[in-house]
Amino acid sequence: MLASTKTILNAARQCLFQHGYSASSIAMISRYAGISRVTIHKQFGSKEQLLRALVRQEHHDHYSKLASFVEAHDDVWQQLEAMLLDWGRPLFEEITDQLVMSDLVKSCSDLCQDIFDAHAEVITEFVVAVLKRAELEQKIDFALQPLTPEEFADMLVVTAKAIFTISPMTGAKQALINNLAIYRAALTPKSVA
Structure with a gap:
């Protein structure tokens, strides 16, 4: 996993856990991560795909x-x-x-x-x-x-x-x-x- 991917996922977790899914945006997550929106869009495509990646990460942590x-x-x-x-x-x-x-x-x-x-x-x-x-x-x-x-x-x-x-x-x-x-x-x- 790229370092920027981990940073984005951690920032998305913080942002989503503080504001919820509906109130969060890629722009907000970008500010939390200190990474451009373009980079987040390139790696995840959308807020939905970012949420799905977070859920998958939680499950992989459980598998381990x-x-x-x-x-x-x-x-x-x-x-x-x-x-x-x-x-x-x-x-x-x-x-x-x-x-x-x-x-x-x-x-x-x-x-x-x-x-x-x-x-x-x-x-x-x-x-x-x-x-x-x-x-x-x-x-x-x-x-x-x-x-x-x-x-x-x-x-x-x-x-x-x-x-x-x-x-x-x-x-x-x-x-x-x-x-x-x-x-x-x-x-x-x-x-x-």
Whole structure:
């Protein structure tokens, strides 16, 4: 990544997080970055593409942490809990202005849904790998219920996404933990329990 690209993305983040998507412009982001509008247009094309690049960057930062969740915990359920809680962390959690937050959430929902869907697919693939490894190590047993690891991972990710979408962050964390406890009980072989 070019140094100017990083500078632009950091400046866009600051500008968007302070003013929101609707109130921000390439000219404002240019002032924040100390880089010409022409350079920003050459690298990103539009404010929409800049927002999409920011969302992609957030997701890539999350991807880089996936292995650490496995390394940090021996228990499959702790691995999944840590990863899902990090994934469910609001993208704009440091924004305190509710109008700015609402504007960014709506803009991302309108302009970046394909990126969020692709990210959920990566998370699902990660969950499948964790589940299959745990099954090989006989820590979980899919014979105890009628779903494959892939179907179970899809259900787990969709459920986690729904929990974080409709629950306040504090309630979402406990709801996710409770949900994982149910899954743990359903998949843990008697010899491990």
